[in-house]
Amino acid sequence: MELTQPHSHNPASEIARQKRAEVVGGGHSFGSMTDKIAAIVLTSKTPIGWFAGFGLAFTLMALGLGSIGALLFLGTGVWGVNVPVGWGFAIINFVWWIGIGHAGTLISAILLLLRQQWRMSISRFAEAMTLFAVACALLFPILHTGRPWLAAYWLLPYPNTMALMPQFRSPLLWDVFAVSTYGTVSLLFWYVGLIPDFGNLRDKAKGFARYIYGFLSLGWRGSAIHWHRYETASLLLAGLATPLVLSVHTVVSFDFSVSVIPGWHATIFPPYFVAGAIYSGFAMVLTIAIPLRKFYGLEDFITMRHLQNMAKVMLATGLIVAYGYAMEAFYGWYSANQYERYMIWNRMTGPYWWAYAALIFCNGLMPQTLWFKKLRSNVSFLFFMSIIVNIGMWLERFVIVVTSLHRDFLPSSWGMYVPTVFDWALFVGTIGLFSTLLFLFIRFLPMIAIFEMRTILPATKEPSPEGTAVQS
């Protein structure tokens, strides 16, 4: 009996090798790659396109600030919420943004533990995206309190002379803990990951920037002990962040499901919200990655393999989400409860039928195109799909929130929800805030983890086929 030796060139393994496209293209060396990524930050010439994009993003953010101004001056009456739809755009947008953040954590934590090397070039900006999305999300509940300067006083439990405590059985309070933990861990993860690159930039930068990067690099010298501690910290943070991928959106789903409102009270909500969050998060990563790699010429680092893998994750999570819709509809009927049955019927055929139909189109039908490799390899199509999924996931939250509330148990308390211009302006404003932060990030911080990418260069793994020495 003979055993196959590793790396013997039998035809079966050749197939395996062909199926594994490289995660770095273009024959880069350590030096050329570092220069390419660092140059985006260290250049003195900011591209004109950056100013155009930043200007647009900043304008949208200003619109949002205007809406916040009106809200604080006039009160929450400027929003479209009223009885029976007491939760409108604020919760819809909160959940939408929180969901988007999930891709960053999944890529950084779970894919790190699973040793998936393709995560490396997208992890840095996906983590940044997570942080910015959490920032946008947090605006909504805080503003929803009406007096945001008192929000901490209402939201956080602390011993006080009035013996008042928040309701610990309320998932809204769990949200405070879940989201703040999530924000903190994401920030730490992102920052710890940046430290070696800050050290790198400090050594390359000139003038004042050198001091800034030097300050941020926390004395990083790249010694063996630094790397050892760095590796340990990364693994620990990854372990801590992994449950957060599940827990945050689970708690968000509890906001709805622990109530008794038909359309909200469904046991499938936790896993289906988590899948939806990852689905929308990967869509947003694609929305950002595709233009970035084009404008900055990063096709060697964010390769087709990355885009295709993300498309596959979108397909898988999209199917789970569609399964959730199917189960909600089936058990809505199977329950034989008149309110449940009416809710699902009203969702499909009631005044908001268009939202449900568009939702099924965006999240049920369109992802099926990703079964085809031809479409998964088409960059323009993937960008289009990522926008469709972003819209679809926003519609999902709209449908869940509005159609479940607007027909109350008694027909006398039925109503319609129409978002006002202030609702829209605030929503658009958070997109502006998100984009503004993203533009600043791209300009001032390395958007791809330089040191991590070095570890997956072919030069690091084995001697090149010609037997030449490893380049430095």
Place this chain on the structure above:
Amino acid sequence: MTAYTPTPEVAAYLDSKRQRALIIGVLGLAACAAGFFMDSAQFYRSWLVAFIFWFGIALGGLAITMLNHVTGGAWGVMARRITESAAGNLPLMAVFFLPVVFGMQSLYEWTHADVVAKDPILQQKAPYLNTTFFYIRAAIYFGIWLFLLRLVRGWSLAQDREGAEPYHTRLQRVSAGGLLLYVLTLSFASTDWLMSLEPHWFSTIYGIMMLGSQGVTVFALIILTLTGLLRFKPISEIVTSVHLHDLGKLQFAFVMLWAYFNFSQYLIIWSGNLAEEVPWYVNRTQGGWQIIAVGLLFLNFIVPFAVLLSRNVKRNPGRVRPVVTLLFVMQIIYIFWLAAPAFSHGGPPHFSVHWLDLAAQLGVGGIFMWMFYSQLKSQPLLPQHEPYLEEAIHHGRHH
């Protein structure tokens, strides 16, 4: 004969396992037959629980095989023949489903016209919960599963004989669609066979809960079988602690998912406190059942969770076997806890175990394991021409 065909020592080991399983199975079935004439209603109940559990291993085996074709990973290459052999019992489970069909009148109250006539909710559910449609659905489920099994197993064995392509690509393609069909059919099948024992009750996460349970059981079976084979060549030269570590992590992940799904359902139903939903938990947390419920929490989650956190336990065959054995047994008790409280039929919940519960598990399980080992023996222990085999072997030798 290929490089991985079981050696005489492995064949002898598997034969001794087969023989033992067959004896247990025949004795168990004989006891079931006797029990059927003594108390047919109890026989059907016990049989249903045993059927659901062992069927879960067969279907879960198919699902995990397909999952590995889609995702890749060294763990699945090492486990391939084990999960395929488990899935190969699906035709057997189709035969073992027949007592459930014959016992429908006894098991499911919605089959009684007089009960339905008095119950407006059951009348509304009648387009779904009726005997004819139940038969049709079961036929569709088994049709889909057996068709998928034929493709997945047939192509895998063809790959052994003829080389990787075109079978490797075909397997990847059919598995992606197959997983989708698996989740859908499992959801409806568990609604039909288990959830409808309490026909007023419903829960949208139920299918996913069953999925989590199957995942726990199948990984326990993989680890138990693989560590058993570790004494023999060629497995002893190929499967290393690295592979066990990977399998242990997946076992750990499924333990957490199982707990997550069950906790989600519990919290949402407890918090809603609706008259149509809480009876399900009332029946399962009173009258003695609370001991099982708390036992499940500790022995199916907290203890295995804590123990499996250790890297050392996951990598050491002698240490991981007790944990996964515990998980395997607890999953039997979990299925029992899901099904049996429903038989109190509106009376106060009362915990009881009948000797037929044990006999049915031994009968169904004995025959299941006999056929499982027979299939394992009849084919190469590793997929010979699998493109990722070399990489999977290599993976075990480094790190």
